[in-house]
Amino acid sequence: xxxxxxxxxxxxxxxxxxxxxxxxxxxxxxxxxxxxxxxxxxxxxxxxxxxxxxxxxxxxxxxxxxxxxxxxxxxxxxxxxxxxxxxxxxxxxxxxxxxxxxxxxxxxxxxxxxxxxxxxxxxxxxxxxxxxxxxxxxxxxxxxxxxxxxxxxxxxxxxxxxxxxxxxxxxxxxxxxxxxxxxxxxxxxxxxxxxxxxxxxxxxxxxxxxxxxxxxxxxxxxxxxxxxxxxxxxxxxxxxxxxxxxxxxxxxxxxxxxxxxxxxxxxxxxxxxxxxxxxxxxxxxxxxxxxxxxxxxxxxxxxxxxxxxxxxxxxxxxxxxxxxxxxxxxxxxxxxxxxxxxxxxxxxxxxxxxxxxxxxxxxxxxxxxxxxxxxxxxxxxxxxxxxxxxxxxxxxxxxxxxxxxxxxxxxxxxxxxxxxxxxxxxxxxxxxxxxxxxx
Ligand code: SF4
Numbered sequence: 387x388x389x390x391x392x393x394x395x396x397x398x399x400x401x402x403x404x405x406x407x408x409x410x411x412x413x414x415x416x417x418x419x420x421x422x423x424x425x426x427x428x429x430x431x432x433x434x435x436x437x438x439x440x441x442x443x444x445x446x447x448x449x450x451x452x453x454x455x456x457x458x459x460x461x462x463x464x465x466x467x468x469x470x471x472x473x474x475x476x477x478x479x480x481x482x483x484x485x486x487x488x489x490x491x492x493x494x495x496x497x498x499x500x501x502x503x504x505x506x507x508x509x510x511x512x513x514x515x516x517x518x519x520x521x522x523x524x525x526x527x528x529x530x531x532x533x534x535x536x537x538x539x540x541x542x543x544x545x546x547x548x549x550x551x552x553x554x555x556x557x558x559x560x561x562x563x564x565x566x567x568x569x570x571x572x573x574x575x576x577x578x579x580x581x582x583x584x585x586x587x588x589x590x591x592x593x594x595x596x597x598x599x600x601x602x603x604x605x606x607x608x609x610x611x612x613x614x615x616x617x618x619x620x621x622x623x624x625x626x627x628x629x630x631x632x633x634x635x636x637x638x639x640x641x642x643x644x645x646x647x648x649x650x651x652x653x654x655x656x657x658x659x660x661x662x663x664x665x666x667x668x669x670x671x672x673x674x675x676x677x678x679x680x681x682x683x684x685x686x687x688x689x690x691x692x693x694x695x696x697x698x699x700x701x702x703x704x705x706x707x708x709x710x711x712x713x714x715x716x717x718x719x720x721x722x723x724x725x726x727x728x729x730x731x732x733x734x735x736x737x738x739x740x741x742x743x744x745x746x747x748x749x750x751x752x753x754x755x756x757x758x759x760x761x762x763x764x765x766x767x768x769x770x771x772x773x774x775x776x777x778x779x780x781x782x783x784x785x786x787x788x789x790x791x792x793x794x795x796x797x798x799x800x801x802x803x804x805x806x807x808x809x810x811x812x813x814x815x816x817x818x819x820x821x822x823x824x825x
Contacts, residue, residue: 387581388454390532391489392419393523395453398495400524402508410437414447415499419489420454422547425723428456435482442482449502451485452477453492455551460487460494462501470501490537490553492518519558522566529804530775531575535563535605536582541624543651544662544729545694545722548583555583557601560590564608571614576804577773578609579619586623586632600631610639616806617773617788618642622649622689626664628673636681644681645790648673649689653708654701657694660734667704674712685789687716690750693743694722695734702746709750713757715790716817719750755816762814765791769824772809774802785809793819 395417396406407413418434421427431452442448461472462485472478477486485498493511500507511521525531538552567578582588588602597603602620609618618641623632625648636642648670652658655666677684690705709717721743724731772785772793783802784794795809813820 387532387534387537387583388419388421390523390534390581391454391492393525393532394492394518394521395419395495397521397524398492398508398511402496402499410434411441414445415449415451416441417451417453420452420456422455422551422725424720425725426720431456435480438482449484450482451487451498451502452483453487453489455547457486457488458551460491460498461485462498466501466504470498490518492521517556517558519562522569525570525573525575528574529576530579530773531570531577532579532581533563533566533570534558534581535602536585536588539583540587541584541626541664542662542729544660544734545691545725547725547728550727552583555587557582557589560592560605560608563605564612567609567612567615571612574804575615576806577617577619578615579621580605580609581621583622584624584627585620586627597631597635600627600629600635602627603632603635606632606635606639606642610641615641619645621647623647625649625670625673628677630676633676633680636677636684643788643790644683645685645687645788646677646681647687647689648677650705650708650712651689651691652694652697652701652705654697654704657697657701657704660696660730661691661694662729667708670708671711683789685715685787685791686712687790688712688714688718690717690719691722692719692746692750693738693740695730695736695738697722697738697746706749706753709753709757713761714754715758715761717750717754719747719754721747758816759814762791762816762819765811765819766814767811769808769810770821771806772821773806774804776803791819792817793821795821795823797823799823 410416418431420431438450456476457474459472459474461470464471472486474486477483484502487495487498496508496510519534536557538555539549540555542549586602588605590601594604596607606618650670651661651663653667724736770787772787774783774785776784778784782794782796786792793809808824809821810824811819811821
């Protein structure tokens with residue numbers, strides 16, 4: 387989501403006449419696009435603040451702005467104007483920032499810049515656009531694109547700050563999304579990843595043609611018809627909205643990848659209740675079973691939080707057991723860190739010692755490596771279609787299978803970035819497969 391938002395910020399700034407510097411040290415305007423989902427993500431921003439302090443000492447003309455999930459209210463610093471001063475708490479507590487804006491206020495960015503620079507900078511988009519989604523982004527990679535379809539969240543997991551920062555769920559119009567993907571396909575996009583906080587709760591008015599119970603599956607149905615697009619991915623779904631129609635879409639729509647990211651967060655029903663995840667271990671496993679049974683050669687990945695408030699050894703053991711049962715292809719595992727303002731921060735005790743959280747994290751990581759070593763070894767000899775993404779420093783290429791396996795290989799052909807080529811697997815490691823292209 388942040389990559390996609392940054393691409394939109396890039397467009398607005400370019401239209402306003404700004405050039406771009408590869409290194410922060412060379413720039414005289416710095417905009418940080420933040421994430422606040424974990425403490426670690428926020429710490430990164432504080433780390434950059436120290437660097438910026440140093441840069442500002444050297445160059446008084448450097449201006450600094452902040453956006454993304456750490457920002458609650460848009461505006462400029464007191465020094466620039468008597469109106470439009472942001473009451474954002476983080477902004478008020480820092481003397482480093484000249485302006486802040488909620489990402490949803492991106493169409494008004496030029497107004498804030500005009501105040502900060504005390505001259506007319508570009509034109510606001512806010513008169514023409516109903517939302518920031520309408521800003522057509524400048525994509526970082528032309529063959530692999532991220533398209534937001536929805537933002538915000540109505541689920542209110544007790545540990546999560548997103549419903550407070552991104553606010554309630556808003557879906558884009560289906561027509562607008564289809565037009566954007568068509569335009570991208572015309573410019574060479576092969577793989578599109580649809581984005582949303584709970585992407586599969588996407589909703590739209592109107593009568594569906596194919597999938598009557600799942601608006602997101604209907605969206606996949608329309609995108610599947612766009613010529614030029616070869617692969618469709620999406621992230622991040624919520625297990626509660628992963629219904630049979632959406633699973634059917636994976637089977638029927640040939641461009642929808644056989645990869646399902648299914649954030650479990652915990653394998654214990656009582657912990658899931660404290661997290662307000664709205665499903666039980668049993669319901670989660672029902673979805674997994676249906677996904678495995680219906681989608682051929684499916685890759686299943688997940689997100690797990692260890693050490694959530696009050697998590698006992700027995701409750702954690704349920705998560706380990708879930709891991710073994712599902713045999714996840716990857717887990718993005720994090721140690722619980724309390725986010726200010728959330729329900730769990732206000733009402734639950736963050737009482738699992740950090741040494742226990744660390745031990746549980748390592749346990750799951752080792753388990754994942756063990757499972758992947760075994761699963762990946764079975765793939766030797768198989769051939770996969772790889773979308774080549776990049777060249778590694780040693781000259782080999784790297785790309786992904788449709789079911790989310792990373793594959794590295796050598797190729798005599800050098801113009802294969804962005805192309806889909808068949809690669810036979812020759813060796814396996816825990817996080818990567820090695821192979822050779824076949825003609
Ligand atoms: Fe946060 Fe839960 Fe919404 Fe995901 S579903 S964005 S974890 S509140």
